[in-house]
Amino acid sequence: MMTGMRIFVAFLLMMLVVGGAAPLARAQLGEMRIIRDTEIEMGLRQLATPVIRAAGHKPEDIRFILIQNSDLNAFVAGGMNIFLNTGLIQQAEHPGQLIGVIAHELGHIAGGHLVRGREAAKYAGVQTILGTLAAVAAGVAAGSPEAGLFVLGGTQDTARRTFFTHSRAQEGSADAAALEYLNRASINPSGLGEFLQKLASQELLPYDRQSEWVRTHPITLDRVDTVQTHVMDSPLRNQPLPHEWKTLLARIQAKLVGFLQPEQALLRYTDHDSRWAARYARAIALYRTNNMPRALAILDELEKTETTNPYLYELRGQILLENSKPRDAAAAYAKAIKLLPQAPLINIAYARALLESRDDNQIPLALTQIQTALQKEPREPESWRLLATGWGRLGELGKEKNSAGLVAYALAEEAMSKGDAKVALPLVKRALEQLPKDHPLWLKASDLRLAVEKVIEKN
């Protein structure tokens, strides 16, 4: 099981909606793999922060959700969530191209392009469903087979077009907004122009060979011209991007290829390639191809060059934990957490390593780590599962007298986080029976019970 970079699978189900009323026929469409990784998520946010602010949002309001898909695509769904395909990030030639696309998606958010309009209203459910998908990305419903639903009308292709395809007017307004944000943020707009130019040639390709982005964001030479004209007139068009952005993107790309295409990474980045990102990709790819000693050897060297890089310690922890060395893994995670105290995915991995170490003295620390993770991501099922484990162990040791009630409560939260109210109901009832009424979690458990019953009533 992966702990550092994690891949969640959400199944996409096709629901055939006939008219507005919906006698539903369902067929499975496929699956969507969502990738979670602290370094990548924080890196994307860092790159996007200036344009997010220029668009009038707080950086933490926008969530980036990474989909494992080599096709170029990005879209906005479920409010302020920007979905990015790994292909888009991997194929970006420099950060300006990626930031340009993000600015364009922010333009769609500003225009409310997926919310307004008759077409959108007809499929109002889509936003809710994509919101669910966004929740899936946050760890909700990992492993729950019906976690994400796409409501599609008609056949898959036409449905995709109906839902995700923006009108030309919307594309124009998103481009204009993007250029405005880039300008306000003093970022060279050339990247957006280059990206559109790159895709414009695809307009002539048969539909099935086009990128998803071209299908969903109709591209016209007109559109490319408008953006290019703006770029030519922009006083920022020769302004270099901050050097650290290039480093950041190179590392994100290295991590993606190392994790997702390790064999390819080993071919692309040879032993002789001394660039930092190349060595990083190589270390990851070696570990992913079961070569732990060589991976750790490279990691040793990288750690010497950057002693305060939490992600190197996180990676070391991940490698050790997956190779059944939980104590060593915990020591590595401890270093990562010292540098980055609030990073839910790392908090959780650290807690797991501590619990797997079978060192009873470490259980309270593991519980603290999980609680820290839950503050930021309260619906992560794995956190609740680990809490149940930790509380159960304390009970066996005679160190927690409410163990039974706490375990039932944590398992109820876990079930609810996976969207399984039926499993949650008996558990939360048991928690309420067993916890004393003045226990700090009693109220939480009774709130949970109400939420569970509400879901069950609705279905």
Ligand SMILES: [Zn+2]
């Ligand atoms: Zn668009």
